[in-house]
Amino acid sequence: xKKLILLVVIAAAVVLSAAGLNMxxxxxxxxxxxxxxxxxxxxxxxxxxxxxxxxxxxEREGDTGIGTFxxxxxxxxxxxxxxxxxxxxxxxxxxxxxxxxxxxxVTRFDFDRVGPLGSAANLTDVEQRLDAFLTSPNLFAMIxxxxxxxxxxxRSPPAQSEPYQRLVDAIAQQSVYEYxxxxxxxxxxxxxxxxxxxxxxxxxxxxISDDRSRGGHVLELASDGTAMVGIDDLTSFTVELPIxxxxxxxxxxxNLSGDLDVVERNR
Numbered sequence: 295x296k297k298l299i300l301l302v303v304i305a306a307a308v309v310l311s312a313a314g315l316n317m318x319x320x321x322x323x324x325x326x327x328x329x330x331x332x333x334x335x336x337x338x339x340x341x342x343x344x345x346x347x348x349x350x351x352x353e354r355e356g357d358t359g360i361g362t363f364x365x366x367x368x369x370x371x372x373x374x375x376x377x378x379x380x381x382x383x384x385x386x387x388x389x390x391x392x393x394x395x396x397x398x399x400v401t402r403f404d405f406d407r408v409g410p411l412g413s414a415a416n417l418t419d420v421e422q423r424l425d426a427f428l429t430s431p432n433l434f435a436m437i438x439x440x441x442x443x444x445x446x447x448x449r450s451p452p453a454q455s456e457p458y459q460r461l462v463d464a465i466a467q468q469s470v471y472e473y474x475x476x477x478x479x480x481x482x483x484x485x486x487x488x489x490x491x492x493x494x495x496x497x498x499x500x501x502i503s504d505d506r507s508r509g510g511h512v513l514e515l516a517s518d519g520t521a522m523v524g525i526d527d528l529t530s531f532t533v534e535l536p537i538x539x540x541x542x543x544x545x546x547x548x549n550l551s552g553d554l555d556v557v558e559r560n561r
Contacts, residue, residue: 328530329434329483330355331399334492337541338362338397339550339557341458345394346536349377352398353391358436358526360481360500361398363389366464367453369510371481371502372400373438378502380509382452382469386502396536399483399493401436405524411439413519417559420515421497424484427525432486434493434528439480441521446473446501448510449560458540462553465560471510478503480512480521490551492533494558513560 332347345364352359353375361370368381370389377389407427414420428435451468458464482499489495502509535541 326402326404327526327528328532329399329401329436329528331397331493331531331533332361332395333397333536333541334533334546335397335494335554336491336546336548336550337536337544339461339553340544340546341460341464342536342539342541342544343396343454343458344536344539345396346539347395347398347534348391349389349393349395350391352395352400353377356400356402358403358438358481359398359400360483360498361395361400362451364394364396365453365455366396366451366458366461369448369450369500370395370398371500371509372398373479373481373502378506378509380448380450380500380502382450382467384450384469384471384508386507386509396539399498401526401528403436403438403524404526406527408522408524410519411441411517411521411523414515414517417512417515420517424497424523424525427523428484429527432488434486434489434531435484436526436528437480437482437484437523439521439523440478441517442475442477443473443501443515443517443521444475445514445516446476446478446512447471447514448473448501448508449513450510460553462556465557470513470560471508473503473508476501476503476508478508480515482512489531491546493531494554498558
């Protein structure tokens, strides 16, 4: 009888192990080809700044991505599995594991395609060149662009206090920094038009320098063409809603595209 029980236990363990391997082989639980997002962009635009996911948990969902921090305290850049916080005072620190985020988008990055960015006089040119790396405008993607940039203009907002203002008003307090001949990496997402209100449609880019001392949300950019683009096609999209915050009471029925244009481009 004991031998029979032991055989059943061993058989069950083999089945579970095989099932686990099968799940991993199909990308389940690995985060690959999946964009994991905390909250929605419209919630952030409406002032839902309370962090709900820790940096430690975010790092379990991906190794590359962008976002912001609890109370809108700076800009988030995740690269090579490490989360950096670009603060309003111009400094960059490695984010503590117990820090939280109200909005972020991350994935486990794979290089599906690579190629030169090409010469770009401004951010509009950069985005048009990045468009050429997309397989479809209807799919999500994560990019990283490594190299030296002629000009980078970034911003970072300071931590906010309750009652929280809408994002378009909060960024009036933002700090803006301009760098020339800056060597570093652009990390960013592409979200299709149908994701409007949930994600940032089009390109959303952050920058961090190679020495990890400068960074922020990209407002303007110029490149001589030497930077190299790597793009990861993403075939699934997961949103973790910030339950337990003002999200559940916020009116998310409005069209906030005008606010988003101001926030993204400072226009």
